[in-house]
Amino acid sequence: MSVTTESEAEIARFVDGIVAVLRRVLGNAASIALHEPCFRGREWDYVKDCIDTGWVSSVGQYVDRFERQLTEITGARHAVATGSGTGALHVCLELAGVGAGDEVVVPSLSFVATANAVSYAGAVPHFVDCDEVTLGVDPDALDRHLVDIVEMQGDTPVNRFTGRRLAAVVPVHMFGHPCRIDEIADVAARYGLALVEDAAESLGSTFRGRHTGRWGRLAALSFNGNKTVTTGGGGAVLTDDRDLARLAKHVTTQAKLPHRWEYRYDQIGYNYRLPNLNAALGCAQLEQLPRFVESKRRLAAAYAQAFAGVEGVRFVREPANACSNYWLCSLVLGEPHAAALGRLLERTNDEGMMTRPAWGLLSAQPMYQQAPRAPLPVSESIVRRLINIPSSPGLKL
Numbered sequence: 001m002s003v004t005t006e007s008e009a010e011i012a013r014f015v016d017g018i019v020a021v022l023r024r025v026l027g028n029a030a031s032i033a034l035h036e037p038c039f040r041g042r043e044w045d046y047v048k049d050c051i052d053t054g055w056v057s058s059v060g061q062y063v064d065r066f067e068r069q070l071t072e073i074t075g076a077r078h079a080v081a082t083g084s085g086t087g088a089l090h091v092c093l094e095l096a097g098v099g100a101g102d103e104v105v106v107p108s109l110s111f112v113a114t115a116n117a118v119s120y121a122g123a124v125p126h127f128v129d130c131d132e133v134t135l136g137v138d139p140d141a142l143d144r145h146l147v148d149i150v151e152m153q154g155d156t157p158v159n160r161f162t163g164r165r166l167a168a169v170v171p172v173h174m175f176g177h178p179c180r181i182d183e184i185a186d187v188a189a190r191y192g193l194a195l196v197e198d199a200a201e202s203l204g205s206t207f208r209g210r211h212t213g214r215w216g217r218l219a220a221l222s223f224n225g226n227k228t229v230t231t232g233g234g235g236a237v238l239t240d241d242r243d244l245a246r247l248a249k250h251v252t253t254q255a256k257l258p259h260r261w262e263y264r265y266d267q268i269g270y271n272y273r274l275p276n277l278n279a280a281l282g283c284a285q286l287e288q289l290p291r292f293v294e295s296k297r298r299l300a301a302a303y304a305q306a307f308a309g310v311e312g313v314r315f316v317r318e319p320a321n322a323c324s325n326y327w328l329c330s331l332v333l334g335e336p337h338a339a340a341l342g343r344l345l346e347r348t349n350d351e352g353m354m355t356r357p358a359w360g361l362l363s364a365q366p367m368y369q370q371a372p373r374a375p376l377p378v379s380e381s382i383v384r385r386l387i388n389i390p391s392s393p394g395l396k397l
C-alpha cells in the first residue's frame with residue numbers, strides 16, 4: 001500500500017517538473033494548441049482572387065503554381081498536387097507497381113494513412129520496427145528481418161511464410177525527422193523492393209543536404225490542416241520521372257483523355273485532384289515555409305535547452321546529418337517513468353496545453369492485427385513513453 005502511494009507521489013513530482021519546464025518555454029496562455037496553422041502571408045489575396053475570378057475548382061492557375069513552388073522547394077523534377085496526402089501515397093504505390101496480393105513493408109509506428117494506402121492498392125502491410133533516435137524504420141532491423149523472410153524467386157522477392165510478393169518499402173520521416181533513408185534505400189535495392197517515401201510530415205526537412213522525398217522513385221507529401229504547410233486538405237506526389245508524373249496527373253484526374261469536348265477514359269482513375277481554391281491557400285503558405293521552419297526550429301531549440309538537465313525525459317532531437325522541420329516536437333520518458341505518461345497527458349490537457357501520445361501502433365489496430373510483421377520491440381516501447389508537445393509555427397515567430 002505504502003509503496004503504491006510513494007510511487008504515486010513520485011509520479012506526481014515527475015509530472016510537476018515536466019509541466020513547469022513546458023510552462024517556462026510556452027508561457028502561461030490559457031490554451032496552447034498542439035499544432036495550429038499560421039496565416040500571416042498572402043492567403044487572403046490568393047483565395048479572394050479565386051472567388052473573384054470564379055476559378056475555385058478544377059481549373060485555374062494556382063494548382064500549376066503550387067506544383068512549381070513544390071519542385072523549387074524540394075528539388076524534385078515533378079510535383080503533382082492531390083486532394084490529400086493519403087491519396088498521394090495511394091497513387092505513389094500503384095505507380096511503383098504495387099498491386100493486389102502484394103506485401104508492402106511499412107513502419108508500425110506511423111499515422112494510419114501509411115497502412116491504409118497500402119490496403120487501397122489491394123496489398124497487405126507488413127510491419128517493421130523503428131529505431132530509438134530517428135523514430136523511423138530501422139535499416140538494420142529491416143535487413144535482419146528480410147534475411148529471415150525473403151526467398152528470391154528469380155528477381156522477385158517473396159515472403160516465404162505467406163507466399164506473397166514483397167513489392168515495396170515505405171519509410172516515414174516521423175514527426176518531420178529524416179529517417180536513415182540512405183541505408184534504407186540500400187537495403188531496398190539489395191532485395192529489389194521499390195522505395196516509396198511517406199514524406200507527409202517532412203516538408204522542409206533535409207538529410208545530407210537533400211530534401212526528404214528525394215530518395216524514393218516516388219514520394220508523398222501532405223498539406224492537411226495540422227501539417228507544417230496547409231491547403232486545408234491536400235497532398236502531392238513527388239518524382240523525377242516524367243512519365244510517372246504524367247501518369248500521376250492522369251490517374252488523379254479520373255484518367256480522362258484530353259479532348260475539347262469528348263469524355264473518354266483509358267483506365268479506372270480517381271478524383272484525387274486538388275481544387276484551385278486549396279492550391280491558392282497553399283501558394284501563400286509555401287511562400288512562408290522558410291519562416292515556419294525557422295520558427296519551429298527555434299521552438300525546438302528552446303525545448304532542447306529547457307529539458308537538457310531534466311532527469312528521466314529526453315527531448316527528441318534531429319538525427320545526425322539531418323535538418324528537421326520539427327513538425328511535432330516530442331518527449332520520450334525514460335523507461336522507469338513510463339507509468340507517468342497517462343498522468344502527464346491528463347495534466348497538460350487539463351491545463352490547456354494540448355499534448356498527444358504517439359499514434360497507436362498500426363499492427364495493433366483491428367484491421368491489421370492479422371497482418372505480417374517483424375518483431376517490434378522498439379516501437380512497442382516508444383508508444384508507451386512518447387508524448388507530442390505544442391509545436392505550432394506561430395509560437396516563436
Ligand SMILES: *Cc1c(COP(=O)(O)O)cnc(C)c1O
Nearest residue numbers: 084085086111113114200222224
Ligand atoms: C498526415 C499523414 C498522411 C496523410 O495525410 P492526409 O493529407 O491527412 O491524407 C500520411 N502519412 C503520414 C505519416 C501522415 O502524418
